[in-house]
Amino acid sequence: MKFTLDWIQDYLKTDKSPQEIANTLDVIGLEVEELEDKASGIKPLITAKVLEAKPHPNADKLQVLKVSTGKETYDVVCGAPNARKDLIGILAREGDFIPAFGEKLKGATIRGVASQGMMCSMRELGLGEDHDGIIDLPANTPIGISASEVLRAPVFFDAEVTSNRGDYLGVKGIARDLAAADAGAFQEDTILPVKGTVPCPIKISLEKDTACPAFFAIYLQDVQNKESPDWLKQRLSAIDIKPKSFLIDITNYMLMDWGRPTHAFDADKLSGDLTIRLAKKGEKFTAIADNKEYTLSGDETVVADKKHVALLSGIMGAKESGCDENTKNILLIAEVLDPIQIMQISRKLKIDSDSKYRFERSVDPQSCEPALNKLAGQILEYCGGHPSSIISVGKIPEDTRKIDYDLAQFKKKIGIEIPVGIAISILQKIGCTVSENGTVLTIIAPTFRADIVYPHDITEELIRLYGYDKVQPEALSIEPFVRPVLTPKQTRIFQTKRLMASMGYHETVSWSFVYSKTEDQIGWHNSSLKIANPITPEHDVLRTSLLSSFIPMIKNNHARGEKNLQIFEVGPVFWSDKPMDQEDVLGFVLTGQSHEKSWDHSEKECTVYDVKSTLMRVLDQWGLAEKVKIESLESARGFHPHRWGVLKLGNIEIGSFGEFHPLLLKENNIKTRAVFGQIYLDRIPLKKKKSTAKNATTFTNLQTVRRDFSFLVPKELEAEKVLKVIRKVSPVIQNVFLFDVYAGKGIEDDYKSISLTVVLEPKKTTFTDEELSQIQKEIINIVTTVGGKVRDGS
Numbered sequence: 001m002k003f004t005l006d007w008i009q010d011y012l013k014t015d016k017s018p019q020e021i022a023n024t025l026d027v028i029g030l031e032v033e034e035l036e037d038k039a040s041g042i043k044p045l046i047t048a049k050v051l052e053a054k055p056h057p058n059a060d061k062l063q064v065l066k067v068s069t070g071k072e073t074y075d076v077v078c079g080a081p082n083a084r085k086d087l088i089g090i091l092a093r094e095g096d097f098i099p100a101f102g103e104k105l106k107g108a109t110i111r112g113v114a115s116q117g118m119m120c121s122m123r124e125l126g127l128g129e130d131h132d133g134i135i136d137l138p139a140n141t142p143i144g145i146s147a148s149e150v151l152r153a154p155v156f157f158d159a160e161v162t163s164n165r166g167d168y169l170g171v172k173g174i175a176r177d178l179a180a181a182d183a184g185a186f187q188e189d190t191i192l193p194v195k196g197t198v199p200c201p202i203k204i205s206l207e208k209d210t211a212c213p214a215f216f217a218i219y220l221q222d223v224q225n226k227e228s229p230d231w232l233k234q235r236l237s238a239i240d241i242k243p244k245s246f247l248i249d250i251t252n253y254m255l256m257d258w259g260r261p262t263h264a265f266d267a268d269k270l271s272g273d274l275t276i277r278l279a280k281k282g283e284k285f286t287a288i289a290d291n292k293e294y295t296l297s298g299d300e301t302v303v304a305d306k307k308h309v310a311l312l313s314g315i316m317g318a319k320e321s322g323c324d325e326n327t328k329n330i331l332l333i334a335e336v337l338d339p340i341q342i343m344q345i346s347r348k349l350k351i352d353s354d355s356k357y358r359f360e361r362s363v364d365p366q367s368c369e370p371a372l373n374k375l376a377g378q379i380l381e382y383c384g385g386h387p388s389s390i391i392s393v394g395k396i397p398e399d400t401r402k403i404d405y406d407l408a409q410f411k412k413k414i415g416i417e418i419p420v421g422i423a424i425s426i427l428q429k430i431g432c433t434v435s436e437n438g439t440v441l442t443i444i445a446p447t448f449r450a451d452i453v454y455p456h457d458i459t460e461e462l463i464r465l466y467g468y469d470k471v472q473p474e475a476l477s478i479e480p481f482v483r484p485v486l487t488p489k490q491t492r493i494f495q496t497k498r499l500m501a502s503m504g505y506h507e508t509v510s511w512s513f514v515y516s517k518t519e520d521q522i523g524w525h526n527s528s529l530k531i532a533n534p535i536t537p538e539h540d541v542l543r544t545s546l547l548s549s550f551i552p553m554i555k556n557n558h559a560r561g562e563k564n565l566q567i568f569e570v571g572p573v574f575w576s577d578k579p580m581d582q583e584d585v586l587g588f589v590l591t592g593q594s595h596e597k598s599w600d601h602s603e604k605e606c607t608v609y610d611v612k613s614t615l616m617r618v619l620d621q622w623g624l625a626e627k628v629k630i631e632s633l634e635s636a637r638g639f640h641p642h643r644w645g646v647l648k649l650g651n652i653e654i655g656s657f658g659e660f661h662p663l664l665l666k667e668n669n670i671k672t673r674a675v676f677g678q679i680y681l682d683r684i685p686l687k688k689k690k691s692t693a694k695n696a697t698t699f700t701n702l703q704t705v706r707r708d709f710s711f712l713v714p715k716e717l718e719a720e721k722v723l724k725v726i727r728k729v730s731p732v733i734q735n736v737f738l739f740d741v742y743a744g745k746g747i748e749d750d751y752k753s754i755s756l757t758v759v760l761e762p763k764k765t766t767f768t769d770e771e772l773s774q775i776q777k778e779i780i781n782i783v784t785t786v787g788g789k790v791r792d793g794s
Contacts, residue, residue, distance in 0.1 A: 001030075001158070001159050001160075001161045001168060001169055001174070002156070002157065002158050002159075002238075002239035002240065003156075003157050003159075003171045003174065003239060003256070004154035004155060004156055004157070004235065004238050004239070005018055005021070005154060005155035005156075005157070006152075006154055006155075007154075007171050007235060007257075008021070008157075008171060008174065008175050008178070010171070010175075010187075010189070011171065011172050011175035011176070011186060011187050011188075011189070012175040012178055012179060012183070012184040012185070012186060012187065013184050013185040013187055014178070014183055014184025014185070015184075016183050016184060018035060018037060018155045018157075019035065020183070021157075021178065021183060022035045022157065024178060024181050024183045025157075025159060025174070025178070027181070027467070027468070028177055028178075028180075028181045028464055028465060029162065029165075029464055030159045030160075030161065030165075030168055030174065030177070031159060031160045032157055032158070032159045033158050033159060033160055034156070034157070034158035035155070035156070035157055035158075036155070036156040037153075037155045037156075038099070038125075038126055038127060038153040038154055038155070038156060038238075039148040039153035039154075039155070040148070041097065041099045041125075041126065041153075042090075042099065042125050042126075042127075042146075042147040042148050042151065042153055043146050043147070043148045044096050044097065044146075045090050045091065045092050045096055045120065045125070045146070045147040046069055046090070046091055046143075046144055046145060046146060046147060047069075047088060047089070047090060047091070047137065047141055047142065047143045047144065047145050047146075047147065047150060048067045048068060048069045048074075048088070048089065048090070048091035048119075048143055048144075049067065049068050049086065049087070049088050049143045050065050050066070050067055050083065050084065050085055050086060050087045050088075050089070050119075051066045051067065051068050051073070051085070052064075052065065052066040052085060053065050053083055053084050053085045053087075056077065056110075056111060056113060057111075057112070057113070058111040058112050058113070059110075059111045061079055062077055062078065062079050062110065062111065063077075063078050063079075063083050064076075064077055064078075064113055065077075065078050065083060065119065067091055067117070067119065068143065069091065069143060069144045070143045070144035071144060074091065074093065074116040074117045075113075075114060075115065075116050076091070076115055076116060076117050076118060076119055077108075077110040077111075077113055077115035078118075078119050078134065080119065080121070080133045080134040081132070081133055082132075082133035082134060082136060083119065083133070083134060086139070087134075087136055088136075088137040088138070088139065088141045088143060089119045089120070089134045089135045089136060089137060090119065090120045090125065090134075090135050090137075090147045090151070091117050091118070091119060091120070092105050092117055092118045092119075092120055092124075093105070093116065093117045094106065094107045094116060094117060096117075098118075098120070098124055098125075099124070099125055099126035100123055100124045100125065100126050101124070105117065105118060119134040119135075120134060120135060120147075121133065121134050121135060122135060122237075125147070125151070125153075127151060127152075127153055127154075127234070127237070127238075135151075137150060152234055154234070154235075154238045156238060156239075159174075163361060164361070164451040165361070165451060166259065166358060166361035166362040166363060166448075166450060166451075167259065167364070167448045167449055168259075169259040169357070169358050169361065170255075170256065170257060170258045170259025170260065171256060171257050171258075172189075172257060172258050172259070173258075173259055173448065175187075176429075176430070176431070177430065179429060180426065180429035180430045180465050181465055186429075189374070191370050191373050191374045191377070192373070192377060193373050194218065194372075194373050194376045194377055194380070194387045194389075194390070195387070195389075196387055196388045196389030196390075197386045197387060197388075198219070198221050198386045198387070198388050199388060200217070200218075200219040200331075200388040200389075200391055201219065201267075202217075202219065202267060202270065202272075202273055202274060202331055203273040203274070204217055204273065204274045204275075204276070204391065204393050205273070205274075205275050205276070205393065206275075206276045206393040206394045207275065207276065207277040207278070209278060210276055210277060210278055210301040210313075211301040211313060211314070211337050211338040211341035211342060211345075212276050212301050212313055212335050212336060212337055212338075212394065213336055213338075213394050213395060213396065213397050214335070214336040214365070214368070214392065214393070214394035214395055214396045214397075215276050215303075215333065215334075215335055215336070215392065215393050215394055216333065216334045216335075216368040216369055216372055216390060216391070216392045217274075217331055217332065217333045217334075217372075217390070217391055217392070218331075218332050218372045218376050218387060218388055218389070218390045218391070219267065219329070219330070219331050219332075219387070219388040220329065220330050220331075220332065220376060220379060220380065220385045220386070220387050220388075221328075221329050221385055221386045221387075221388075222328060222329070222384065222385045222386055223247070223327070223328060223329070223330060223379060223380075223383040223384060223385035224328075224383050224384055224385075225245050225246055225247050225323065225324070225325055225326070225327045225328075225383060226245070226246050226382065226383060227243075227245065227246065228243050228245065228246045228249040228250075229246075229382070232246070232249055232250070232253060233249070235253065236249055236252060236253065236256075239256065241256070245323070245324070245325055246379070246382055246383060247264050247323045247327060247330060247379065247383070248264070248323060250375060250378055250379060250382075251263065251264050251332075251375065252354075254371060254374070254375055255354055255355065255358070258367060258371060259358055259363065259364075260334065260358075260363060260364070260367045260368075260371045261314065261334075261335075261354070261355035261358055261359060261363065262332060262333065262334045262371055262372070262375060263311055263317050263332070263333050263334075263355075264323050264330050264331070264332050264333075265310060265311075265317075265321045265322075265323070265330060265331040265332075265333070266321055266322060266323045266324070266327045266329070266330060267329040267330055267331045268327075268328065268329055269320060269321045269322075270305045270310060270321055270331070271305040271306045271307040271308070272305050272306035272307075273305065273306070274303055274304065274305055274310065274331075275303070275304055275305075276301065276302075276303050276313070276335075276393070276394075277301075277302065277304060278298060278299060278300065278301060278302070279296035279297070279298055279299070279300040279301075279302045279309065280296070280298060281296070281297060281298035282295060282296070282298075283295075283296045283298075283302075283309060284296070284308075284309075285302070285308075285309045285312055285318060286318060286319045286320065287312070287316045287317075287318065287319065287351065288316065288317045288318060288319045288322045289316055289353065291319060294312075294349055294351070296309070296312075296349075297348070299345070300312060300313075300345050300349075301313040301314070301337070301341065301345075303333070305321075308320055308321075311333075312345075312349075312351070313335055313337060313342075314335060314337040314342040314355060314356060314359040315342065315345065315346050315349075315351055315353055315355060315356045315359075316351060316353050316355070316356075330379075332372055332375055332376060332379075333372075334367075334368035334369075334371050334372050335368070336365040336368060336394070336396055336397070337359050337363070339359060339360045339361065339362050339450075340360075342356055342359040342360050343356075343360040346360070347532065347533065348532075350532075350533060362450035362451075364446075364447050364448035365396045365397065365399075365447055366396065366447045366448075367447075367448070368392075368396075369390055369392070372390055373390070399445075399447055401444065401445050401452070401453060402442065402443070402444055403442070403443045403444075403445070403452070403453075403454070403455055403457075403458060404440060404441075404442055404443075404455075405440065405441045405442075405443055405455050405458045406439055406440050406441075407420060407423060407439040407440075407441065408439055409455060409459065410423075410459055410462060410463075413456075413459050414459065414463050414471060415471060415474070416470055416471055416472070418462055418466055420436065420439065420441075422466065423441065423462055423466075424436060424441065426461065426462055426465045426466060427441070427443060427458070427461065427462075429465075430446070430449065430461060430465070431445075431446030431448065431449060432444060432445055432446060432449075432452070433446075441458075443458060488686045488687070489681070489686065492622070492681070492684075492686065493570055493584070493681065495621065496570070496586060496618060496621070496681075497568075497570060499617065499618060499621055500568045500586075500588065500614075500618075503566075503614060503617065504566050505566045505567060505568040505588055505614075506565075506566060506567050506568070507567070507568055507569060508549075508550075508553060508567050508568070508569045509569065509571075510546075510549040510553070510569060510571065511539060511549070512542055512543055512571065512572055512574070513531060513534065513535065513539035513540070513541070513542065513543075514538075514539065514541060514542070514543040514548035514549055515537075515538045515539065515540065515541075515548070515552070516528060516530070516540050516541045518548045518551050518552070518668075519541055519543065519544060519545075519548050521551075521638060521664055521667055521668070522545060522547055522548060522551075522637070522638040522664070523637030523638050524544060524545055524637065524638070528541040528542065528543075528544055529541060529542040529574055529576065529577055538552075542574040543573055543574065544573050544574065544575065545573055545585075545587070545678070546569055546571060546573065546585055546587030546678060547587065547589070547638075547676055547678075549569065549571070550567065550569075550587065550589045550676070551668055551670075553565075553567065554589065554591055554668070554670055554674060555668050555669060555670065558591070558669070558670055558671060558672070559669075563591060563592040563593075563671065563672050564591065564592035564593045564672075565589065565590065565591045565592065566588070566589075566590050567588065567589055568586065568587065568588035568589075569586075569587055569588075570584060570585070570586050570587075570681070571584065571585065571587075572584055572585070573585050583680050583681070583682045583683070584680075584681045584682055585678050585679065585680055585681060586618070586678060586679045586681055587676070587677070587678040588611075588614060588676070588677055588678070589674060589675070589676050590606040590610055590611065590674070590675050591606065591670070591672050591673065591674040591675075592605070592606065592672040592673070593605055593606065593672075594606040594607070594610050605672070605673050606673060606674075606675050607659070607673075607675065608640075608643045608644075608657065608658060608659045608675050610675060611657040611658075611675045611676065611677040612630075612645075612657060612677075614677060615647065615655065615657055615677050615679065618679065619647075619679075622684060622687070623687065624649065624684070626724075626727075627649060628647050628648065628649055628654070629647070629648045629649075629720075630645050630646075630647060630648075630718065630720055631645055631646050631648060631718075632644070632645045632718060637661075638660070638661055638664045639658040639659060639660065639661050639664075640658065640659040640660065640661050640662070643658055643659040644656070644657075644658030644659070645657060645658065647679070649683070649684075649685075652683055653680075653683075654679060654680055654683045654684060655677065655678055655679035655680060656677070656678060657675070657676065657677035657678070658675065658676060658677075659673065659674070659675045659676075660673070660674040660675070660676065700761065700762065700763065702761070702762045702765070702766055703762075703766065704734065704759055704760060704761045704762075705759075705760040705761075705762075705767055705772065706757055706758070706759055706760070707757070707758045707760065707772070707776060708755065708756070708757050708758075709755070709756055709757075709758065709779065709780075709783075709790070710740075710753055710754070710755045710790070710791040711753070711754055711756075711783050711788040711789065711790060711791055712747065712748065712751045712752070712753055712788065712789050712790075712791050713751065713752060713753075713754055713783075713786075713787060713788040713789075714750060714751060714752075714787050714788075715743065715750055715751060715752050717786065717787055717788070719738050719741065719754050719756075721786060722754065722756070722783055722786060722788060723736045723737070723738065723756065725782045725783065725785070725786055726756075726758060726779055726782060726783065728782070729775065729778045729779055729782055730760075730775055730778065731763075732760050732761055732762060732763060732775070733758060733759070733760060733775075734759045734760065734761040735758075735759040736756060736757070736758050736759070737756060737757055738754060738755070738756050739755055739756065739757060740753075740754070740755035741753070741754050741755075742755075753791055758779065760772070760775065
């Protein structure tokens, strides 16, 4: 919210400095992001009189001015069309700071003529948008004095308004709260009701089921639209609203002054009477602000004449019925609207406006008639004309808010007491009606404060204006033991991140918004959620896999020569818009070489087994490596056939891994092999809390024994399944690992050969030949049960 000090002073009688006012606003909850005194920026510039104005010898559109400050004379090259002899304006000399340029003025030679300064326009001083000519001051203006003494240079505030404070979106509401915080005395503006002298030729009707329960209007006949007066143009320009004409400017002024949106129709452009109704499905509406045509769906509230939609209620007027410099008869309107419906409609149509911004934060429903009286009075005073009486349809909803508040609750919540008299005074200053019964106050909130609904809202208002500095710090009691601050899930995530970092992975943090094209390329799921209003076209859906976030990172790094990547992230993926269809996932990617070439080893390109190794390390940390089953799948869209698998814990899929399909690499201009793995963290059972005591580790000094086996097994049989059944044969089997797989010449077509080593560790005495022979037979027998057989010659 932007406003100026002189504007605030229309409603606040105060002797506070701008900085003191800014400090007060910060304390009561309106954060001031910028405070700028534009007068200080133009103090070094001075008034000067043009003594001579001669044509430039080398340029048709330039003049050479001789300018006097009363003490010194300067030659100035000027291209302004209004530059002339005897004009008094504002001179910037060499070395003076020019606000619009953001730098000091340097001397220059223009078309062969030296210029010792510049005669300034309002825009160059940062005081408005006027740049058609240099400033032309009255003939009696003294020369040689500071520009700040003759120009209205405002002190400018820019504040951040919270979404619950619709009253802060008008200067009047801000002034009222400053007065409540003892920064001055509030001055209500005097509004005289307009007496109707002509009938309103336009009939207005209101249909049911709209977002508009009440509608007010006044007709003004024979007005003369003019350029706005200087005070109005300066106030609007100071807050970055470009002045257009009085009828438009004065409605914009009311918007910023009271926070009350109104609208002015050119009555001669309306086709017959007006109806406030729901739009018809497929009905068209061309907005006056952006000249864009919108197709309405049927649930929008509109104001329509016999031929077209004249106003999308609460949001924007139509191009066909807007006022211009030829407007003679106008219909001013003010609406009471439902904030929720306005918010929904504007988001659906993706239309933003200052009016919508205020309505969705609640506008005082009782301000319609006073606002029209004030607006009509200002228009009649400046533009002439004849008014009708104010007409209305519908009924303003009854405000049923009534809050019983026990001041004992204030002490219980805040920790300090507040005197009853001070509490009542604060509430009355913000517009509440208060009755007292001991320490219990019965409070009726004003209609312009829609955010005051519950007792805790009263607590907030009291401490906000009584002063947070009244709350004294107290030491917290120290508990005899430290409570855990992390949940088991959080602890596991942090431990997993540390493990990934220890294995050489770099953590990334990315948006959950991804590019729908990338999701389609991966093609795992068809449930990507489209974002209604994406921040960029490349962030238009919610991801169903972390891979959708990794691919742009890989592309960007490869484009910069970083082809060997090890990255991971823990973040959410989304299956639908339901709360339960969101999961946290650990995902990681390797690209290029798994390790750089050095003296002790050569380069090695990453493979799907590098991903599997990482997954096993993570699962081992959770104590699940032995329990997880790996199922190899032929293919998944976006991944290499036969180099893709899933992890299962029982019948639950807890993760997957694989190698990128060459087509996916090509589509994303990735020049190296890339592999990916992920684990769905929410599907992993958390360990139950157990005693931290551990059994003593026992060691043996007996020699381990290794036995190698070669088996023929069906091609579709996973080697991991063979290893698992062998581990269960005997407790003396310390480890089983695979060292060779072969299929081809000398092997039956439907079989493959696997070779493995079994490590045996005796417990009490060394193995006898009979014991080793028995274990060997048991291993062969158990492999036979899963479809394998001993390979000849092994």
